[in-house]
Amino acid sequence: MTATRGLEGVVATTSSISSIIDDTLTYVGYNIDDLAENASFEEVIYLLWHGQLPTAGQLNELKEQLAKDAAVPQEVLNQFKTFPINKVHPMAAIRTAVSSLGLFDEEADVMEKDANYRKAVRLQAKLPTLVTAFARIRKGLEPIAPKRDLGFAANFLYMLTGEEPKDIAVEAFNKALVLHADHELNASTFTARVCVATLSDVYSGVTAAIGALKGPLHGGANEQVMKMLTEIGSVENVDSYIHEKLNNKEKIMGFGHRVYRKGDPRAKHLREMSEKLTKLTGESHFYEMSTKIENIVTSEKGLPPNVDFYSASVYHSLGIDHDLFTPIFAVSRVSGWLAHILEQYENNRLIRPRADYTGPGMQTYVPVEKRG
Numbered sequence: 552m553t554a555t556r557g558l559e560g561v562v563a564t565t566s567s568i569s570s571i572i573d574d575t576l577t578y579v580g581y582n583i584d585d586l587a588e589n590a591s592f593e594e595v596i597y598l599l600w601h602g603q604l605p606t607a608g609q610l611n612e613l614k615e616q617l618a619k620d621a622a623v624p625q626e627v628l629n630q631f632k633t634f635p636i637n638k639v640h641p642m643a644a645i646r647t648a649v650s651s652l653g654l655f656d657e658e659a660d661v662m663e664k665d666a667n668y669r670k671a672v673r674l675q676a677k678l679p680t681l682v683t684a685f686a687r688i689r690k691g692l693e694p695i696a697p698k699r700d701l702g703f704a705a706n707f708l709y710m711l712t713g714e715e716p717k718d719i720a721v722e723a724f725n726k727a728l729v730l731h732a733d734h735e736l737n738a739s740t741f742t743a744r745v746c747v748a749t750l751s752d753v754y755s756g757v758t759a760a761i762g763a764l765k766g767p768l769h770g771g772a773n774e775q776v777m778k779m780l781t782e783i784g785s786v787e788n789v790d791s792y793i794h795e796k797l798n799n800k801e802k803i804m805g806f807g808h809r810v811y812r813k814g815d816p817r818a819k820h821l822r823e824m825s826e827k828l829t830k831l832t833g834e835s836h837f838y839e840m841s842t843k844i845e846n847i848v849t850s851e852k853g854l855p856p857n858v859d860f861y862s863a864s865v866y867h868s869l870g871i872d873h874d875l876f877t878p879i880f881a882v883s884r885v886s887g888w889l890a891h892i893l894e895q896y897e898n899n900r901l902i903r904p905r906a907d908y909t910g911p912g913m914q915t916y917v918p919v920e921k922r923g
């Protein structure tokens with residue numbers, strides 16, 4: 552048996568949800584460029600869960616269901632107040648809260664197909680409420696209930712700030728949600744599938760996935776990108792900062808990808824939004840610093856930016872706290888996790904690979920009193 556480090560190139564399942572072929576990303580056969588330009592996030596959720604785009608009636612039904620299920624049990628919100636709320640990372644708080652949500656769902660362990668779908672809707676609906684409520688409670692503010700007449704993207708920004716967002720903010724945020732929704736067998740989605748393949752429940756699968764997304768080699772990279780941009784501070788400092796990191800063999804967050812070689816097709820949409828939004832907020836230096844970093848890392852290391860790189864300056868321009876960037880990734884990616892969880896249940900087999908053992912050979916047990 553020989554191990555493939557990091558399972559690179561290993562095909563671990565079949566799936567009809569999203570594909571990455573020759574650096575082109577599709578959701579159910581629709582090119583991500585087309586969806587990013589035209590689709591609402593709610594349409595994408597439906598597409599991922601049903602394998603087709605919704606009719607107007609189906610879309611309305613989903614929107615109504617999401618609005619109806621958005622409220623989070625008060626006990627779960629109260630729990631936030633018991634955390635050391637200004638010290639914990641929001642991803643840790645959200646991971647714990649999603650696990651708690653399962654305790655208040657009477658259908659949590661009902662494994663029928665319809666019940667699992669209902670839980671998917673509930674989780675998708677409640678994630679924005681959890682993230683925005685956490686963000687407000689830690690600032691001593693009351694959570695805000697969603698507005699029925701706002702869409703998913705607008706509602707998130709509204710629940711976060713209490714103000715109805717401008718059209719350009721809604722457009723940018725919706726696009727970001729669409730771009731982050733699914734990505735084949737990335738680490739968090741794989742985690743979700745491994746978890747539910749034991750026939751564990753949907754809440755366990757999503758809780759596990761949030762844990763995997765949190766790491767800086769995966770979804771956690773977007774927050775680290777913003778940290779880097781803030782540390783660099785100005786366009787003049789980019790050269791020395793990046794070269795020092797590269798010389799020290801440190802990774803530049805937001806660059807590289809396990810699957811894409813020529814580049815991540817989502818990055819150009821975020822780059823465009825970053826340029827537009829930073830201009831509007833009078834912080835174009837974040838965009839200029841980013842393009843300068845991209846030029847250096849791409850030409851000297853051959854590594855193009857991934858989805859996390861320009862999303863950082865986009866979210867910053869929308870006035871979002873930097874440690875909420877990864878929870879926002881989860882608000883979108885939960886749609887993909889849920890699609891994969893439902894697909895896994897449909898054709899389940901336990902996921903259990905092997906390990907190439909590299910420890911000592913057979914040893915003889917020596918009682919503790921005789922060990923030197």
Ligand SMILES: CC(=O)SCCNC(=O)CCNC(=O)[C@H](O)C(C)(C)COP(=O)(O)OP(=O)(O)OC[C@H]1O[C@@H](n2cnc3c(N)ncnc32)[C@H](O)[C@@H]1OP(=O)(O)O
Nearest residue numbers: 767768769770772801802803804805806807808809857859
């Ligand atoms: C939504 C997402 O999850 S997208 C990814 C988000 N993560 C990041 O942006 C973190 C930075 N990037 C990385 O760490 C990596 O590129 C990953 C984790 C995304 C993919 O990694 P892998 O396919 O495992 O590549 P691996 O980490 O083995 O790197 C291969 C080589 O490229 C280098 N490399 C890879 N990414 C980077 C980077 N961002 N900066 C500098 N060097 C890099 C490695 O140092 C390594 O060099 P070496 O062969 O000289 O040792």
Ligand SMILES: O=C([O-])CC(=O)C(=O)O
Nearest residue numbers: 733734736737738809858
């Ligand atoms: O696919 C991956 O390995 C990481 C990624 O880009 C994503 O999850 O969006």
